[in-house]
Amino acid sequence: MVTESQPGPTLTLNPQYAMVANDIRVRRAAEALETNGFSVRRATDAVDAKRIVVGLIPVGAQVHQGASQTLAATGIIDEIEKSGRYESVRLRTRSMDRATQSEEIRRLSAAPDVMLGSVHAVTESGSLVVASATGSQLGPYVSGAGRVILVVGTQKIVPDLAEGFRRIDEYVFPLEDARAWAAYGQHSAVNKLLIVNREQVPGRVTIVLVDEALGF
Helix, strand or coil: CCCCCCCCCCCCCCHHCCCCCHHHHHHHHHHHHCCCCCCEEEEHHHHHHHHHHHHCCCCCCCCECCCCHCCCCHHHHHHHHHHHCCCHHHHHHHHHCCCCHHHHHHHHHCCEEEEEECCEEEEECCCEEECCCCCCCCHHHHCCCCCEEEEEHHEEEEECCHHHHHHHHHHHHHHHHHHHHHCCCCCCCEEEEEEECCCCCCEEEEEEECCCCCCC
């Protein structure tokens, strides 16, 4: 149980992980991602990223998303939840009773038509790395969702998986821990890690690489 006497997290960040990648590295990562079965789009900034994502989602689609700082920064969450153009899973499940409808909530969240989100690292060899406290977004990313669209600032591009793990430890986790403490009064944790090296279903996963530092 969290008490008022417990200290909040102290931020110690590695600043290199906040710097957007240069064009050579972005192109290298994009080519590797496409070789590994992902579709890749490139956006100049948050506004362009939102335009691309909205253009990829059919009107009326059932859309779900995690609590992504990247999606919030682009305005995509507001578009999904407030435009009336989509069936928002998050809006629906918020209105449901978790005590009596937990199974329905779980099923709705696990297999939407479209899952939106981000990742915490993209390697130059075309792998994705995602850290999570609960793992709620990981199932839809891997196979549950019909289509997955991941918006990724190019500051998340790293040379390899080892550097991706370091990025999580030295940059992503401290920021998320501070956010969780401010929002909920409790610490976060890297309880689950997902590595995706290849996508088997053509066109199922689209990566939107944004030439701007977005999210963690």
